[in-house]
Amino acid sequence: MSDALESRILKAATTTNAVELPEFPDNKSDLPSDYEYDPNEEEEVEEVEEIDENDLLKYLDEQENPLYIAQRLFYKELNSTESQASCPTWKLECLPCKVIEDLYGHGWATVDGLIDLKTLKGKKSSHLFQGARAEAESLSKEGLFTRASDLANSDDPFRDHTARDDWITWLDPTQSDKKNPSNLQTILDFFNGPLHHDISRMIRLRGKTEYQLAQYKPENGARYERHRDAFPTDDPDDTHQRRVTAIMYLNPGWTQKDGGELKIYGQSEGHGMRDAADRTVPPMLGRLVIFLSGVVDHAVLPANTERFALTAWMR
Numbered sequence: 248m249s250d251a252l253e254s255r256i257l258k259a260a261t262t263t264n265a266v267e268l269p270e271f272p273d274n275k276s277d278l279p280s281d282y283e284y285d286p287n288e289e290e291e292v293e294e295v296e297e298i299d300e301n302d303l304l305k306y307l308d309e310q311e312n313p314l315y316i317a318q319r320l321f322y323k324e325l326n327s328t329e330s331q332a333s334c335p336t337w338k339l340e341c342l343p344c345k346v347i348e349d350l351y352g353h354g355w356a357t358v359d360g361l362i363d364l365k366t367l368k369g370k371k372s373s374h375l376f377q378g379a380r381a382e383a384e385s386l387s388k389e390g391l392f393t394r395a396s397d398l399a400n401s402d403d404p405f406r407d408h409t410a411r412d413d414w415i416t417w418l419d420p421t422q423s424d425k426k427n428p429s430n431l432q433t434i435l436d437f438f439n440g441p442l443h444h445d446i447s448r449m450i451r452l453r454g455k456t457e458y459q460l461a462q463y464k465p466e467n468g469a470r471y472e473r474h475r476d477a478f479p480t481d482d483p484d485d486t487h488q489r490r491v492t493a494i495m496y497l498n499p500g501w502t503q504k505d506g507g508e509l510k511i512y513g514q515s516e517g518h519g520m521r522d523a524a525d526r527t528v529p530p531m532l533g534r535l536v537i538f539l540s541g542v543v544d545h546a547v548l549p550a551n552t553e554r555f556a557l558t559a560w561m562r
């Protein structure tokens with residue numbers, strides 16, 4: 248965790264829920280009769296309040312709009328139309344400029360069917376996405392997924408383990424059969440290649456990317472409660488906090504009755520640059536959602552059919 252972020256969090260822990268201490272009485276006879284004074288005892292034991300992740304984020308957001316913080320990790324300010332007109336000089340391999348502008352201005356963006364031709368190698372993109380879906384289903388049948396809430400440290404008071412119902416498996420894009428990559432591998436190569444290239448041209452990235460395949464099983468309407476994927480930070484040297492979340496959905500023929508939409512929370516007070524209104528994003532086959540991990544609160548609404556998504560978290 249970066250110093251700046253750490254000190255902001257410490258400040259939150261010492262200022263929220265701070266208990267007013269009573270004044271020490273001048274006259275010893277004013278002390279309660281069961282009061283014991285032991286001069287050898289440690290003077291003061293510092294108590295650290297446990298603070299839950301959402302309260303901490305709320306506190307941090309009150310200090311500064313997280314979008315402004317994340318914007319400082321971009322190589323250039325994209326506020327003016329003049330800077331946006333410089334798009335051709337950005338030399339992007341796959342992302343439309345609009346996606347970068349939306350990321351900067353709103354914290355998130357979506358784009359459909361985005362796979363560059365070099366990655367596709369003559370394949371049709373719909374075949375690629377459908378093939379990836381079929382592979383995800385087989386991995387699930389082979390028992391490769393683990394319930395995400397079982398993986399987390401159950402002693403951690405910071406996170407609520409009832410918050411999510413998804414089953415997950417971590418993927419490593421470097422462990423591939425180069426000659427005959429699976430469809431999932433081809434999407435990972437795209438994430439790891441052109442997509443990472445474009446994002447790292449615009450946003451300072453320093454650390455490792457993680458890749459996860461997630462499954463929401465329809466039993467009992469699997470969902471993931473409102474959360475954020477990282478704490479907002481503008482420290483370019485931080486390697487710990489996730490900076491960008493990119494999710495590719497693998498749900499052919501999705502319709503509204505299937506549920507499992509991604510809900511993106513607006514800023515209810517409507518101030519600052521984040522959108523005021525909440526939005527829902529249907530998890531359609533081949534749709535890519537990209538957002539700034541420390542900025543956007545989001546949730547997965549209850550899924551009524553099996554729902555798969557492939558996620559990359561870039562640092």
Ligand SMILES: O=C(O)CCC(=O)C(=O)O
Nearest residue numbers: 471476494509545547556
């Ligand atoms: O699959 C999605 O739409 C979002 C999942 C998510 O928020 C997460 O895994 O952190």
Ligand SMILES: [Fe+2]
Nearest residue numbers: 474475476545
């Ligand atoms: Fe998330």
